Amino acid sequence: MRKMLTIISNVLRGSASRNGARLVVSARTYADFTPQASFDIKNCDVHKLEEGPPLQAVLTREEGLQYYRTMQTIRRMELKADQLYKQKIIRGFCHLYDGQEACAVGIEAGIKRSDHLITAYRAHGYTYTRGGTVREIMAELTGRRGGIAKGKGGSMHMYTKHFYGGNGIVGAQVPLGAGVALACKYLGKNELCVCLYGDGAANQGQIFETYNMASLWKLPCIFICENNQYGMGTSVERAAASTDYYKRGDFIPGLRVDGMDVLCVREATKFAAEHCKSGKGPILMELLTYRYHGHSMSDPGVSYRTREEIQEVRSKSDPITLLKDRMLSNNMVSVEELKEIDVEVRKEIEDAAQFATTDPEPPLEELCNHIFYNEPPMKVRGISPWIKLKSVS
């Protein structure tokens, strides 16, 4: 049956290049595509756990399309940010996420929107999966009034509901995330907090302090180490005495996950969420992933790793390609449909970039606003004693 479908789809694909192809494609959408398929996913190494996540994941066509679109949007958005940075329209720090899309998308697929998430500075992808629009993310990067933080924060300080940034100090976000989890438990909301950090941050003392308290108080926390093999320019072997980041929680159970496979990440996240919400306390996940860009836009990314290595990951483990191949080979989608999505995504990014470059910067009158919350207007000392500025809450 599947073979017949493949033959039919090949024939129809041939005719799709003629006019009226779009009509033909959509007419066959529901009838001929596989609505869902089961995929084998890599086994996860576990630490202090009896068993790990399941070895098979079910993907529906809708889910596949959504994951594809989201990952592609993040990819294109980051590449556009690269362009804008090189044109000096984005300034300062810009840490790009391309290559790691499966992590953000897989995690979001494994939790609820009402759960909480916090990460470090490589945050554009998460800002998007947590509800930010490409427009407001890009406008924040370019420092305009339409930015998600009104242009006041920049690349590393973006926030949405139940998303606490965007944090510039390495490791600081981990105790903050445990604090959010404490609030979840305190308020009895049956929500959890995902606390992300990188392989570089994993050696921070405050993270171990957090492991201790989260475990003692059974906080509903999923600690996730996004191990992209390099902390800035220092490879994991040169920074950590133990690179088994999933074991470093010691008394906290852990699992090591293929972070380039969105389904693997999703299943592991679901597994971890289940652990947390059943009151067992925190759990640790290490996602093995890779960033194509350097640490930030000021790092070409080749002084501490080879171009061959980057190229190999791109050709063998790209998360978007992995998903695409799976869906195509199981006839869950057509090449045209994916191309359509690509075109739509490209347009969305272009529109957002257009907005981000033309929207005006925040007005000088608003320089001193947002110092305090819920406060009557107050005076702020300006650059010289004669300049009196005003701050509104």
Added chain:
Amino acid sequence: MAYLRSILRSGKNAVPAVLRREFHRTLPAAVQVTVRDAIKEALDEELERDERVFLLGEEVALFEGAYKVTRGLWKKYGDKRIIDTPITEIGFTGIAVGAAMAGLRPVVEYMSFNFSMQSVDHIINSAAKTYYMSGGLQPVSIVFRGPNGAAPGVAAQHAQCFAAWYGHVPGLKVVSPWSAEDAKGLLKSAIRDDNPVVFLENEIMYSVPFEMSEESQSKDFLIPIGKAKIERKGNHVTLVSHSHVVSRCMDAAAVLAKDGIECEVINLRTIRPMDMEAIETSVMKTKHLITVEGGWPQFGVGGEILARIMEGPGFSYLNAPAVRVTGVDIPMPYAKHLEENTLPQIKDIVFSVKKTLNV
């Protein structure tokens, strides 16, 4: 009244403030309360009033507080609201700030503000700056409290004053109470404030009793943050101070009064935002200004006040240069005689006043 006073002064055996409140109806209008008990009353009342308020810090629960400030609170409110932490300042400060971001109202206790140096990244980068950086999306309602500055015999690592350090940072409010009323009213305001507040207590003041007015015994008694108080009116010189040093200023003022010199003593109450208006109004009257603090001189609270006087309307009223009386610019020594000579004594304040007035 004397009976009451003797109970209250007996420290460990004192009737807990919690119980005492039940007797309010039969007590006289004004009551003697130590600063310690005033702080505890404030915490108790705010814990009762708002479910989201909770305390965390080292030894705050079972030990009843390293300085017994939180005695009785754990027994009343339990594990959920009074949390003993491990000795991990940066970790538990981060957790408290995160909880505040998610909508709770934590009160973090530092056994000494000297230990807050470990957590200063979270106080400043995670708490103070966040509302601004997020363009108004993420407020942080949190109080950091604990003893600050000098304490007898604790030596260099445990005696630093952090008023100037925290007072430097936009996005923080910094409060430094002196009396029991200050402590109670300001702590209640700090807890109800939706912004990060650093609340600098002082160990020397914990056991000092003050008369608390009837008004201050109400559960809604608040002192506004950002307003100084004139503790003593005078016409000849303005003394501006905060925390335990206000006591020294009051004592010095009493000594000077015998020589016919009337000091106006201003208790700052809040370091940031500072009530410059009160200082300027006073300086316009007395025409002489001396700031008095326990902290180090360089880049201190006094330095800020003097700079603002220079830049503001007060300058043209001065009949003599405004000066600062501060702690000596050294790490705090241990030996009693050395320690005493490191902080402003009554004689130092008297001397400075006479020099300023040229008498």
